[in-house]
Amino acid sequence: MLEQWKNRLIAKLFTRLPSLARRAAAKVPPLKFDETPFTALGKPLKDCRLALVTTAGVHLKTELPFDMVDSTGDPTFRVIPVAAARDELTITHNYYDHKDADQDLNIVFPLDRLRELAAEGRIGSLAARHYGFMGHVQENHFPRFVEEEIPRAAAMMKQDKVDVALITPG
Numbered sequence: 130m131l132e133q134w135k136n137r138l139i140a141k142l143f144t145r146l147p148s149l150a151r152r153a154a155a156k157v158p159p160l161k162f163d164e165t166p167f168t169a170l171g172k173p174l175k176d177c178r179l180a181l182v183t184t185a186g187v188h189l190k191t192e193l194p195f196d197m198v199d200s201t202g203d204p205t206f207r208v209i210p211v212a213a214a215r216d217e218l219t220i221t222h223n224y225y226d227h228k229d230a231d232q233d234l235n236i237v238f239p240l241d242r243l244r245e246l247a248a249e250g251r252i253g254s255l256a257a258r259h260y261g262f263m264g265h266v267q268e269n270h271f272p273r274f275v276e277e278e279i280p281r282a283a284a285m286m287k288q289d290k291v292d293v294a295l296i297t298p299g
Contacts, residue, residue, distance in 0.1 A: 136200075136223040144226040170293065177292035179247075180256040181209075182282070184264025185230060185237035185299025186222025189213060194221035195263040202265040204274035206282050209259040215241070224265040225299050237299050256289045264299050 143150035170177070186195050188207035196203040209218065215234055220227050230236045240259065246252045260282050266274045286294060
């Protein structure tokens with residue numbers, strides 16, 4: 130419980146004092162990848178199927194919340210159906226101040242805005258499934274996150290014929 134209060138206090142400090150957050154982030158060594166995980170878009174966005182991926186801790190209220198007890202995070206993800214209504218979703222994340230996102234989830238999970246863009250024909254379509262991660266993954270959980278969970282979500286997107294993933298932070 131004390132750890133959760135500490136995390137909430139740090140999140141509020143970083144939100145209100147961005148320079149403090151930048152100094153803390155500068156101390157974290159950058160990740161190194163053998164290859165760049167990027168592919169150029171091969172067709173117009175209006176012809177693409179899009180999936181939304183967030184690290185803001187968004188998930189269905191009916192699903193297991195992300196683990197807030199483990200101080201090294203939760204590497205798992207939750208699947209969010211495209212038809213999920215706003216009142217069916219919640220945020221479980223103690224590592225950022227999400228009071229504004231609690232009021233308007235589109236700040237971190239803009240599914241409503243993407244539905245509008247699809248209806249206008251500005252994007253081809255939305256995938257049937259979207260993905261919520263907690264985004265706070267450290268130490269012992271990082272290998273599982275990178276080697277198991279991300280590839281599993283990517284395989285699901287490939288199955289859904291997703292062309293573009295829009296990734297939003299928390």
